[in-house]
Amino acid sequence: DQQVKQNSPSLSVQEGRISILNCDYTNSMFDYFLWYKKYPAEGPTFLISISSIKDKNEDGRFTVFLNKSAKHLSLHIVPSQPGDSAVYFCAASGETSGSRLTFGEGTQLTVNP
């Protein structure tokens, strides 16, 4: 049972344009969501998070949007840079799961110069 799904295995965008990565979840007990970025041969790096009491959180070029009714979140990167090319993982947790993060399968983002 895949409780967190990232339906796009890959995304390719031009430098300077917007990158939108999507994530859907099924478990209504999830109330905290995170995005991680992963380069080859490195561990995931925490990017940005959002609590279910918010619908938007911004940090520089990165913005996460949460639509609780649709059980959907998205990560916007504006403007995209070649150094953003990596695998992006969506993760979720909740009060009952505590430190246990449930991850999506990841989306490979490629930003072309």
Place this chain on the structure above:
Amino acid sequence: KAGVTQTPRYLIKTRGQQVTLSCSPISGHRSVSWYQQTPGQGLQFLFEYFSETQRNKGNFPGRFSGRQFSNSRSEMNVSTLELGDSALYLCASSQRTQSYEQYFGPGTRLTVT
């Protein structure tokens, strides 16, 4: 501040053997979680340790075990290795237990032949 360190980075073992992986958390972090990453299953939670006690456990067989020392360093052990145990094993640390925001190490790549 130094990040999470994991040793060894690469390991090759034979079916039936056992293996021990080590993780040193970020200084001041007292919680350590372990995850397994495989191409087929993605990132899956193994367990979390805090104050030398296992606080949370994923759905893995008893061959997977761990422990934490008084200095917060953690080890993970896999006994009777199977081919399917070949994976990237990631350790993540956080300041406290039940914390959603976790910081990952580079991982240990285990290959079972």
